[in-house]
Amino acid sequence: xxxxxxxxxxxxxxxxxxxxxxxxxxxxxxxxxxxxxxxxxxxxxxxxxxxxxxxxxxxxxxxxxxxxxxxxxxxxxxxxxxxxxxxxxxxxxxxxxxxxxxxxxxxxxxxxxxxxxxxxxxxxxxxxxxxxxxxxxxxxxxxxxxxxxxxxxxxxxxxxxxxxxxxxxxxxxxxxxxxxxxxxxxxxxxxxxxxxxxxxxxxxxxxxxxxxxxxxxxxxxxxxxxxxxxxxxxxxxxxxxxxxxxxxxxxxxxxxxxxxxxxxxxxxxxxxxxxxxxxxxxxxxxxxxxxxxxxxxxxxxxxxxxxxxxxxxxxxxxxxxxxxxxxxxxxxxxxxxxxxxxxxxxxxxxxxxxxxxxxxxxxxxxxxxxxxxxxxxxxxxxxxxxxxxxxxxxxxxxxxx
Numbered sequence: 001x002x003x004x005x006x007x008x009x010x011x012x013x014x015x016x017x018x019x020x021x022x023x024x025x026x027x028x029x030x031x032x033x034x035x036x037x038x039x040x041x042x043x044x045x046x047x048x049x050x051x052x053x054x055x056x057x058x059x060x061x062x063x064x065x066x067x068x069x070x071x072x073x074x075x076x077x078x079x080x081x082x083x084x085x086x087x088x089x090x091x092x093x094x095x096x097x098x099x100x101x102x103x104x105x106x107x108x109x110x111x112x113x114x115x116x117x118x119x120x121x122x123x124x125x126x127x128x129x130x131x132x133x134x135x136x137x138x139x140x141x142x143x144x145x146x147x148x149x150x151x152x153x154x155x156x157x158x159x160x161x162x163x164x165x166x167x168x169x170x171x172x173x174x175x176x177x178x179x180x181x182x183x184x185x186x187x188x189x190x191x192x193x194x195x196x197x198x199x200x201x202x203x204x205x206x207x208x209x210x211x212x213x214x215x216x217x218x219x220x221x222x223x224x225x226x227x228x229x230x231x232x233x234x235x236x237x238x239x240x241x242x243x244x245x246x247x248x249x250x251x252x253x254x255x256x257x258x259x260x261x262x263x264x265x266x267x268x269x270x271x272x273x274x275x276x277x278x279x280x281x282x283x284x285x286x287x288x289x290x291x292x293x294x295x296x297x298x299x300x301x302x303x304x305x306x307x308x309x310x311x312x313x314x315x316x317x318x319x320x321x322x323x324x325x326x327x328x329x330x331x332x333x334x335x336x337x338x339x340x341x342x343x344x345x346x347x348x349x350x351x352x353x354x355x356x357x358x359x360x361x362x363x364x365x366x367x368x369x370x371x372x373x374x375x376x377x378x379x380x381x382x383x384x385x386x387x388x389x390x391x392x393x394x395x396x397x398x399x400x401x
Contacts, residue, residue, distance in 0.1 A: 041166075057073060086209035097243070170215065252302060262295075265351075313329065
């Protein structure tokens with residue numbers, strides 16, 4: 001079976017992005033258990049990603065970035081997660097939206113200024129999507145934006161605001177009041193804007209070092225020019241598919257990275273452990289070999305699916321249209337996060353009771369990997385989309401069931 005190493009997938013003069021991700025992952029791994037146990041945010045990891053240019057991974061080189069495309073991004077996130085999944089997940093919430101914006105935004109002066117801030121300025125973008133009222137799935141937003149002359153006034157509460165200690169610019173999605181038909185938009189809000197407040201609520205079973213606290217938005221007043229294009233609520237448009245392509249495929253890679261790390265640990269552990277009752281290490285036992293085989297197959301399946309989809313998306317993005325197009329980018333996330341969970345369970349079976357001990361990283365992998373199925377689209381919503389698309393049923397058809 002191949003080793004799950006990252007290499008840049010194009011033969012050109014770009015910096016070897018895989019080596020950048022691997023070096024960061026190796027360094028982050030030395031502190032991952034400490035931050036997990038303390039429920040603390042790894043500020044030093046962010047500083048090192050900024051220094052290496054990783055926070056500008058997908059920003060074009062002309063703006064000070066590393067120029068990664070979607071496949072590069074997915075491979076790098078897969079590698080980074082093997083060292084510290086929480087850091088990889090946190091920075092994912094900064095990077096995926098930038099990728100989608102680059103894809104859809106054109107070459108406006110405002111976008112160039114934004115990319116300069118993220119690229120050479122190493123600014124961090126994040127926050128402002130998930131809500132208590134909507135859970136982990138995105139759609140219409142409970143956060144409201146009310147027009148007031150040349151400004152909008154926003155009120156709401158966001159959850160799962162990963163990277164919250166270091167976000168410089170919040171991208172807040174909101175429903176626009178009194179708009180007919182119902183519509184939403186994204187607002188670009190600097191951290192220093194009055195009315196924004198981070199409330200430290202994050203104390204979770206896994207992904208503890210993401211600092212995914214709540215963001216309170218109370219009477220936040222922003223200029224109308226800080227608002228993106230208005231989009232209707234409901235129909236699946238180009239923007240939704242783009243966001244889910246960059247988000248879903250990278251999320252698939254992050255959680256597969258956890259499974260790869262768990263499998264590497266398991267193979268090493270089983271090669272060394274030799275009980276007194278056995279003449280050789282436990283890797284020679286059929287049950288161990290079968291558990292490892294299952295994990296290998298699950299990981300290989302996931303990688304083939306999300307890397308293949310990412311390549312297809314780059315080559316023929318215009319073919320990803322409507323609900324069928326959305327399903328094509330949701331399926332890899334659905335498959336990979338569920339496969340990763342099952343693969344880590346296989347690894348825990350092989351390692352046995354030792355896997356419960358906090359001195360081994362597989363205990364952390366076991367907890368971290370469980371978050372994957374809850375990211376949008378969650379399992380139930382993904383099944384609905386995939387099933388209805390396969391059966392020729394529109395998501396807008398009523399009654400829903």
